[in-house]
Amino acid sequence: xxxxxxxxxxxxxxxxxxxxxxxxxxxxxxxxxxxxxxxxxxxxxxxxxxxxxxxxxxxxxxxxxxxxxxxxxxxxxxxxxxxxxxxxxxxxxxxxxxxxxxxxxxxxxxxxxxxxxxxxxxxxxxxxxxxxxxxxxxxxxxxxxxxxxxxxxxxxxxxxxxxxxxxxxxxxxxxxxxxxxxxxxxxxxxxxxxxxxxxxxxxxxxxxxxxxxxxxxxxxxxxxxxxxxxxxxxxxxxxxxxxx
Ligand SMILES: Cc1cc2nc3c(=O)[nH]c(=O)nc-3n(C[C@H](O)[C@H](O)[C@H](O)COP(=O)(O)O)c2cc1C
Numbered sequence: 001x002x003x004x005x006x007x008x009x010x011x012x013x014x015x016x017x018x019x020x021x022x023x024x025x026x027x028x029x030x031x032x033x034x035x036x037x038x039x040x041x042x043x044x045x046x047x048x049x050x051x052x053x054x055x056x057x058x059x060x061x062x063x064x065x066x067x068x069x070x071x072x073x074x075x076x077x078x079x080x081x082x083x084x085x086x087x088x089x090x091x092x093x094x095x096x097x098x099x100x101x102x103x104x105x106x107x108x109x110x111x112x113x114x115x116x117x118x119x120x121x122x123x124x125x126x127x128x129x130x131x132x133x134x135x136x137x138x139x140x141x142x143x144x145x146x147x148x149x150x151x152x153x154x155x156x157x158x159x160x161x162x163x164x165x166x167x168x169x170x171x172x173x174x175x176x177x178x179x180x181x182x183x184x185x186x187x188x189x190x191x192x193x194x195x196x197x198x199x200x201x202x203x204x205x206x207x208x209x210x211x212x213x214x215x216x217x218x219x220x221x222x223x224x225x226x227x228x229x230x231x232x233x234x235x236x237x238x239x240x241x242x243x244x
Contacts, residue, residue: 018133
């Protein structure tokens with residue numbers, strides 16, 4: 001039992017995102033094993049409002065790479081997984097059962113995003129335990145509606161994020177994380193702990209890179225603020241309600 005726990009913790013601890021892959025084709029058996037690991041993740045009310053599209057077709061991977069800021073690892077990977085919120089499947093099943101489905105909304109998107117992330121991380125760990133490398137792809141949000149069209153997603157679905165899986169062709173070092181004490185607050189919120197954030201990155205010589213990422217994502221001109229209008233627009237186009 002101890003060795004099982006140690007092996008699991010070792011897989012978790014040795015995670016590193018892989019952005020270079022060797023040529024390799026993933027067979028159906030392996031793919032289905034990985035997706036099964038994802039499906040076994042907990043799910044809110046066990047509704048599983050997500051779908052995973054496994055893209056192995058080269059032309060489609062190339063197009064997705066282009067729509068995600070030309071990320072080479074999307075072209076190179078054995079399989080690109082697209083995790084989508086999916087209320088189309090449940091709506092169809094409900095209609096067949098004589099129950100009127102409500103229009104999905106952004107609260108439903110949150111539920112689906114949490115479920116999909118849990119499934120994704122199970123898949124990531126299973127893949128890494130098998131010796132594959134993975135990389136999450138949030139850049140799906142550069143062009144969510146175009147990716148949805150490319151892969152024939154119906155209404156009431158929304159592309160959340162992607163994941164590349166393949167045979168690693170690089171061995172990058174493990175990347176920095178905040179210390180446990182910065183993330184862990186005991187029994188109540190203990191404060192922002194911003195000194196620890198700055199010191200951790202300064203001591204590792206990575207403060208410049210943190211500043212760049214803060215500006216790129218979290219500043220008033222950053223990606224999260226900038227992407228908000230097109231995010232809402234694509235959600236509405238795909239049949240999600242974004243206001244109460
Ligand atoms: C939701 C999410 C989206 C991400 N999007 C991208 C992406 O589009 N491209 C990429 O190369 N890496 C992406 N990453 C990988 C992160 O950059 C990476 O996990 C982080 O820098 C820490 O490095 P590590 O995973 O090697 O520890 C993403 C990770 C997550 C969790």
